[in-house]
């Protein structure tokens with residue numbers, strides 16, 4: 001049976017797996033919802049997306065996504081509102097960012113509606129996979145990659161766009177300990193640090209592994225030119241609170257412009273805090289800590305929204321920040337953002353996109 005309102009063709013799974021999922025104890029990123037959206041690009045045009053059961057794709061070993069990393073992705077979340085409806089956080093902005101990423105890899109534009117309307121249909125169909133907001137959220141992973149059957153290094157001609165989703169728990173994230181490295185860099189001027197190609201992530205794994213082996217959670221990334229300025233933390237943007245000022249590095253081409261970064265900046269302005277988008281060096285970090293002006297540090301990203309950072313380490317220098325209970329800016333901005341995302345508070349910024357599920361369909 002196909003959904004009458006569906007704009008895209010739907011192949012239903014013969015048997016939903018949702019009843020086998022323990023929503024009170026969700027593992028991260030290994031449990032996927034019943035359906036996925038797939039669209040093909042060939043001969044210079046997109047075919048209409050199809051929604052079908054989640055499962056493996058049949059791919060040739062020579063595709064340039066595998067050989068040369070011709071692949072970009074997005075990450076966003078949907079939350080269950082108090083009324084049982086679903087709220088997607090900033091999907092149109094993610095669709096635009098996906099197209100900035102694809103343009104950088106000489107890939108074609110994806111119609112924004114494939115992303116936004118396709119996602120709405122996918123979530124309408126798989127609405128039972130969206131956890132109650134006290135139990136977690138639905139993580140959404142749009143992926144756009146080349147399936148060109150050629151090992152010539154050139155812009156590709158055939159692509160797939162896939163959206164799959166997975167329910168994730170409302171995990172408590174302990175304050176993070178961060179190892180600032182100058183052994184490796186994540187991005188450099190003229191590179192791809194400001195977009196989300198798959199190829200940005202594999203080269204960071206060795207640094208993340210080293211950090212974990214040394215007892216840290218994440219790597220603090222420095223700029224690729226002078227290795228002096230702090231740019232990001234793991235796959236998060238980073239913020240420093242200095243008295244009544246909040247500092248975050250500017251988007252000058254080597255930093256990924258996160259949706260959470262942008263939303264946090266908007267909320268900080270709304271909270272009448274003084275916000276500075278400017279370079280922030282390791283020297284200034286340790287100076288601000290020793291003169292007592294550095295009171296908080298946090299990372300931002302879709303996975304954990306706002307992650308408090310309690311320790312930063314660079315070479316033989318180490319600093320510990322006040323307990324989260326003593327902080328004001330990070331916890332307040334996190335609470336406000338999560339309230340908007342989950343529909344507990346009105347959304348004056350137009351960030352959330354409502355997918356109406358209706359009383360009959362609520363859990």
Ligand SMILES: *Cc1c(COP(=O)(O)O)cnc(C)c1O
Nearest residue numbers: 235236237256258259260301302
């Ligand atoms: C995706 C990503 C972020 C966070 O972006 P959000 O849109 O806020 O989730 C930050 N840094 C890097 C390197 C990323 O890839």
